[in-house]
Amino acid sequence: MYGLINRSIQCFICDTYGPDSWKTITGLAGLGFENFEAMMSYDDELTGAVLSGATSHLSKPTESILEDLGTYLASHPNLEGVRRLLRFGGDSFLEFLHSLDDMPGAARLAAPDLILPQLETRDHLGGVFTLYCRFPVPGSGHVMVGILRAMADDYGTLALLEHLGGNSGVETVKIQLLETQFAAGRSFQLSSAGPAA
Amino acid sequence: MSGDKASLTLDGSCADQLMPMHLLIGNTGHIQSVGPTLARLRPKSELVGRRFLEVFEMRRPRRGMQDYSDLCSVAGQKMHLQFRDTPQTALKGMMTRLPDGGGLLINLSFGISLVQAVRQYGLSNSDFAATDLAIELLYLFEAKTAVMNEMHGLNARLQTARQAAEAQATTDALTGLNNRRAMDDLLSGLVENRASFGLMHLDLDYFKAVNDTFGHAAGDFVLQEASNILRQEVRENDTVARVGGDEFVLIFDRLVDEAKLMSIASRIVCRLEEPVRFQDQTCQISGSIGITTSQLYCLPDADRMQSDADHALYESKRRGRACATMAVPAV
Numbered sequence: 001m002y003g004l005i006n007r008s009i010q011c012f013i014c015d016t017y018g019p020d021s022w023k024t025i026t027g028l029a030g031l032g033f034e035n036f037e038a039m040m041s042y043d044d045e046l047t048g049a050v051l052s053g054a055t056s057h058l059s060k061p062t063e064s065i066l067e068d069l070g071t072y073l074a075s076h077p078n079l080e081g082v083r084r085l086l087r088f089g090g091d092s093f094l095e096f097l098h099s100l101d102d103m104p105g106a107a108r109l110a111a112p113d114l115i116l117p118q119l120e121t122r123d124h125l126g127g128v129f130t131l132y133c134r135f136p137v138p139g140s141g142h143v144m145v146g147i148l149r150a151m152a153d154d155y156g157t158l159a160l161l162e163h164l165g166g167n168s169g170v171e172t173v174k175i176q177l178l179e180t181q182f183a184a185g186r187s188f189q190l191s192s193a194g195p196a197a
Numbered sequence: 198m199s200g201d202k203a204s205l206t207l208d209g210s211c212a213d214q215l216m217p218m219h220l221l222i223g224n225t226g227h228i229q230s231v232g233p234t235l236a237r238l239r240p241k242s243e244l245v246g247r248r249f250l251e252v253f254e255m256r257r258p259r260r261g262m263q264d265y266s267d268l269c270s271v272a273g274q275k276m277h278l279q280f281r282d283t284p285q286t287a288l289k290g291m292m293t294r295l296p297d298g299g300g301l302l303i304n305l306s307f308g309i310s311l312v313q314a315v316r317q318y319g320l321s322n323s324d325f326a327a328t329d330l331a332i333e334l335l336y337l338f339e340a341k342t343a344v345m346n347e348m349h350g351l352n353a354r355l356q357t358a359r360q361a362a363e364a365q366a367t368t369d370a371l372t373g374l375n376n377r378r379a380m381d382d383l384l385s386g387l388v389e390n391r392a393s394f395g396l397m398h399l400d401l402d403y404f405k406a407v408n409d410t411f412g413h414a415a416g417d418f419v420l421q422e423a424s425n426i427l428r429q430e431v432r433e434n435d436t437v438a439r440v441g442g443d444e445f446v447l448i449f450d451r452l453v454d455e456a457k458l459m460s461i462a463s464r465i466v467c468r469l470e471e472p473v474r475f476q477d478q479t480c481q482i483s484g485s486i487g488i489t490t491s492q493l494y495c496l497p498d499a500d501r502m503q504s505d506a507d508h509a510l511y512e513s514k515r516r517g518r519a520c521a522t523m524a525v526p527a528v
Contacts (some may be wrong), residue, residue, distance in 0.1 A: 037354075038351075039344075039351050081339065081343050084339060085339060085343075088332055088336040091321070091322045106336060106340075109333075109336075110344055190315045190321055190322065190332075190335055191312070191315045191316035
């Protein structure tokens with residue numbers, strides 16, 4: 001597994017629950033080290049071990065930890081770069097939903113060995129969508145719920161999200177758009193430095 | 198028009214959607230209309246009605262174009278041009294002649310000036326044609342920058358770790374002195390370079406008694422104190438290494454004067470004999486030393502020098518300890 005995913009979990013735990021919690025979790029997971037390197041590869045099993053360590057240490061269901069991880073990835077100020085890359089998906093939440101299918105391919109353009117969940121969105125019209133997530137490690141659907149929730153906020157869209165469970169490696173998320181202009185949303189400039197003065 | 202080519206008529210709003218950076222040039226060479234994104238680069242009033250070549254400077258395929266017929270001559274060729282006023286913003290594009298002498302249609306895009314142009318003009322997603330790869334390029338630019346930053350960070354961390362590992366591999370953990378490995382490397386380097394140097398082999402006397410009587414903590418403390426003394430008694434370019442439990446090797450850079458080395462050795466022995474307080478105990482040790490120098494050999498050899506210094510050290514022990522002996526290499 002690409003270190004970036006493990007590293008994200010590490011940053012999420014450290015920024016949310018503090019470095020001491022992370023230290024305890026690495027102990028519970030039997031890692032033998034405390035820092036994941038984003039650009040290095042790790043055994044797939046380590047991700048599962050860290051997640052079960054987090055589940056027992058934080059006394060929270062894995063699903064809600066993963067959902068919080070998704071929200072963290074898309075909205076924490078330390079990870080503004082991730083939010084920006086997601087916002088490149090489109091000018092509205094609707095366009096963003098339609099861009100999800102391309103997300104793993106887009107990520108691979110920058111980091112060819114980064115494997116992200118395979119995503120497929122179906123538009124059922126009337127503001128109802130289904131998102132299918134396919135990934136070797138279970139739980140990708142819950143991370144997506146968190147990401148989508150944060151991105152809906154980012155675009156100022158009111159959306160209902162529901163994880164419908166998984167079946168043979170594919171997890172399903174139902175998305176219902178209630179109001180696309182619910183709030184102002186956060187601003188986004190294509191240029192990371194903003195327009196020149 | 199030949200029958201197998203369909204003719205195409207676009208109204209302005211279709212052209213705006215498909216080519217938001219297009220211009221229509223009349224057959225006098227004046228700009229008749231511009232697409233919406235081009236209008237974000239310069240106000241429409243600064244563009245429409247002016248001569249194209251007055252606003253833009255053609256760079257390729259040819260410079261120095263004067264008039265409309267010059268312009269027409271490069272139709273169908275890839276063009277590179279820029280604004281005459283600042284910001285100049287390099288653009289590339291293609292021009293085609295409209296039928297029946299209806300002027301020229303030019304479509305432009307930012308090539309590699311994209312990132313800068315987006316910043317300068319505050320462009321957004323909707324300023325680009327859906328088929329334009331600009332957004333993908335911007336995405337890649339940011340993703341690549343993030344990956345590069347991460348890589349730089351990783352390199353810096355690996356570099357620090359490597360330096361720490363190197364230091365650890367050549368340092369004795371208890372005393373912070375060089376270890377045997379570092380000393381061996383240094384010595385073979387000196388011999389290889391035919392350097393001139395003095396070498397002392399020092400063995401602490403009565404150290405085992407300190408260890409046995411007062412315990413290992415006291416022994417460790419005494420070793421640290423002895424190491425500090427050795428460090429203080431040599432010059433900056435000299436080297437002190439702990440090569441065994443209570444054995445040390447000292448290498449004196451460019452010092453082969455036997456009298457000087459003997460006097461340094463006696464001073465070291467004197468200082469080692471100063472009693473050391475550890476908790477409530479007073480520990481007393483001394484040292485025996487064997488000395489050799491590179492000058493004593495026609496062709497110095499690291500192993501041979503160490504063994505000669507070792508023999509001289511045992512001669513000091515035999516003579517009753519707490520003294521230094523000069524080696525006498527066999528011819």
